[in-house]
Every structure is written in structure tokens, then in C-alpha cells.
Amino acid sequence: MSISQTVKDFITLAIQSGGWMEMDRLYLENRVIAMIGENSLSKAENRMVSESAVDLVDQLLTQAEKNQVITGLQAEKDILEAQLMDLMTPPPSVVNAYFAQYYSKDPVQATDYFFKLSKNNDYIKTREIARNIIFPAETEYGELEITINLSKPEKDPKQIAAERQMKKVDYPECMLCMENEGYKGRMNYPARTNHRIIRMNLEGESWGFQYSPYAYYNEHCIILSEEHRPMKITKATFRRLLKIIEVLPHYFVGSNADLPIVGGSILSHDHYQGGRHTFPMALAEIERNFELKDYPNVKAGIVKWPMSVIRLQGKNQEDLIEASQLIFEKWQNYSDEALQIVAKTADGTPHHTITPIARRKDDLFEMDLVLRDNNVSEEFPDGIFHPHPDVQHIKKENIGLIEVMGLAVLPPRLEPELKEVEKYLLAEKNDIADYHLEWAEQLKANVHITQENVTHVVQKAVGAVFARVLEDAGVFKRDVEGQEGFTRFIKTL
DSSP: OOOOHHHHHHHHHHTTSSEEEGGGGHHHHHHHHHHHTTOOOOOOOOOOOOSSSHHHHHHHHHHHTTSSSSSHHHHHHHHHHHHHHHSSOOHHHHHHHHHHHHHOOOOHHHHHHHHHHHHHHSOOOHHTTTTEEEEEEOOOOOOEEEEEEEOSOOOOOOHHHHHHHHHHOOSSTTTGGGGGTOOOHHHHHOOTTTTEEEEEEEEEEEEEEOOOOOOOSTTTEEEEESOOOOOOOOOHHHHHHHHHHHHHOEEEOOBBSSSTTBBOOOOSSSEEEESSSOOOHHHHHEEEEEOOTTTSEEEEEEESSSOHHHHHHEOHHHHHHHHHHHHHHHHHHHOOOGGGSBBBBOOOBOOOEEEEEEEEETTEEEEEEEEEEOOOOOOEEEEEESSGGGTTTOOOOOHHHHHTTEEEOOTTTTTHHHHHHHHHHTSSSSSOOOHHHHHHHHHEEESSSOTTTTTHHHHHHHHHHHHHHHHOOOOOOOOOOHHHHHHHHHHOO
């Protein structure tokens, strides 16, 4: 196909996206040829387009590289791709107007519109996400979800060298700031020209709703404060989470904990994560009910889960907010030194917080409160309630919101490493990492391994390790002593 036809087809899709009209065609075609370094276009036909915008942009980028507008550096390609895809994306005011129009009919229609737009303009990196290795793992807590994250491309040495030459820029302040909307990007900062944010009013504050470019689950979204401020769990957190699921009842929403070690990767900007996905923890049952005497209309119980989770259910949001705040305040000040659970150290540093998750269940609002403790010790310098050294060959990073709910996000190093483990188990020539050897020996001793079952055996074993990772992060262990400790805490409520 000629480059003129590619441009023509690309602009046909841009007009169909809702931000332009047919009268804008020549203007848009000239914008594109200027971006890719062409001087003119030959005749091309207006026709039905069968290729996706992403495929057409690939062809435009190839032409831009031939024309020496960009080099082969991935950052330069990303910046130009986002600028091209910006033409495929209506302006923020128009996107917000469409969202509101769909929302007036049905919240699902509104998110369907915005999710499709964010995929079609390649803000959500669907091709890269498809590279992730995903498999289920059956455990005593139900079926956990395992993802080996391969979606984010590795930087090549030339790009790293170019980044070193870059002048330091502190704009936007972080990757969750609203100032990212439409930002060109630079060698060491992602292109966001095609990025759009839906404005939300949460309890009188301005917040934004967007999707995650490298989603870990269906319709993985981020709800972020307009103000760049640190994450902090407060009573207002519970209120906002419940408000969000009132506005988007088909989504769940949760917050990372607000302390290092047990928190997420970005604690500098107040934000929540949500989406249209049922996590394993949401399917876990309550194994012990208890009463909150001050809140008779709130059903409370302990969830059968490797971490320490209290589930609250009720029809009245205010009751749930107050009950959540009661449990949070009690936990912030609760210690049980026999179980190494210490609320504050001698200097007054707080060590207790929670990971809260809200969802709708029929006509009920549901809030899961996951108890977190970020203390360290001589034996466990990475964290007493953090993956212990014997499981860090699989997962040593923080256990954030997504892992808490039963979806493991594992590092890309495991893709080649687990292949070498399989070879080792089959007694083939291998290059197994030393830190996997003891684990592999245990597998060899306990399971009959064949060419046909080796991948399944390794994947199941990874799931078992992830369950152990979550148990390590649990403050009240699943043994008798730990559950008696949980009961002692519940009695304080």
C-alpha cells in the first residue's frame, strides 16, 4: 500500500473517532505528512478501512524513519506515535462530553466508550500487554492469577545514553499528575499526547479517571487527585471509594496502603485503582462472622484468605464508612508483640495501615480491609510481613493492592528463568539460576515430571509460592496462634 493511501486511511479512522468532520480531511492529511517528513501526497481513494489505527501508525512510523524524521530509538517512535494518535483522539472536552452523554443512559456504556477509545488510540498498549504470560494456579484459597509482566519494553543502551544527556525537568511532577494529559513526552518520560482524563467530582474535590497504559486486568483504571499530594488513608478514603462504586457500580476500586514496604510503587500522588474484574479475593468466603455492636446494620467477618482481611457489607454507605474508620483507628494503635505486631516504634513512627477495597454485591456495598504492618527486624530486614527470603526467588517486590487481591505481577526475569527450571527438572542441559535450585530440587523429589507435565508442574509451584508470599504478608498467620491473635484484635472492636 502506498504511503498516500496509508495517510488517507488513517485520517478516515480519525474522522470516525468523533473529534473531526469530513471538512477537516485536508487539514489533517497535511498535519500527518508534516509529521512523517513527506512533502506531498499522490491520489488515494476514500474507502472502507479494514486495518486498525495501530497498524496504520506502524506504517507511518516506518516512513518517518526512512525520511530521517526519527531515528530507531524507541522513545522517539513513542513520541511521534502519540502525536499521530492524538489525531485519532477527540479533545478532552469532547471526550468528557461523550462520556457524560453515554453515562446519562448507562454507566457501562460510558466506560465502554472510554475504554474502546483508549485502546483504539493505543494509549492502552494492547499489543504489548498481549506479551504477558498469564496462567491460573489452584491453591487452598481458590484459583490465584499469575502474570509474568513482559509488556514494558526494555530500554536499549543508546536510549539510556541519550537520557543521561537530558536536562533535568520536573514537569509533570509525576506520572499520575493531570498535567500528563497531552504532554509530548521526552527521552526519559513517556509520551502522553493521546492521553485523556475524565473529570470526576468526589466529595467536592476534583479527581480524574483514566485507564492504565499497561493494564494488568480488564479495564484497569486509575482514579487520581488533581492535587499532587502524598497518598494517605483517612476516613475520606473510605468515603471516596464508596462514592466511586456508586458512580461506577460495575467496577471495584481500592487503594494501596500508604506506608513504604506495604504500599504501592507510587506513594507520592494520591490515587486509587479499579476496574471491571473479579479478583480471587472477591470470591473468597467469610469463614468467621463477628458483630460490631455500634453498627448492627453492618455485616462483618474474617475472609478465608492468606492475608488478614476483614469484610464489611451493608446498604448504608455512612455505616460502612464509620465502621471502616473504627477498624482502621483500632488497627493503627494495636500491638501484639507475641506475634511481632507493633503499631509504633519507640520514636513514634507508625507502622500500621490498611489496604481497602470497595465493590458492589447486588444491593449491598462491600468493603474489604486488609491489615498491613511494615515493621522490619534483624531476621527480616526487608519486612517482617513481606515476602521472606526463601520465596524471593519468585517475588521480592512490594505486595501492593493488585497482589493483595490475588493477582501476582511477577518480574520479566522469570520468563527465561522458569524455562531453565523446566530443563533442569527434565535433566536436560540448562542454565538454572542458583536461587531456584533448592526449590527445583523439592519439586523433583515430590512430583513425577515428564515432558508433557513439566510446564504445568512449574506453574502450579509458582502459584503455591505466591500463596506463601501472601501468607508472609499476612499479619495474623493462618496457624492456630495467628488466628487466636486475630480473635484478640476482633474483640477490641
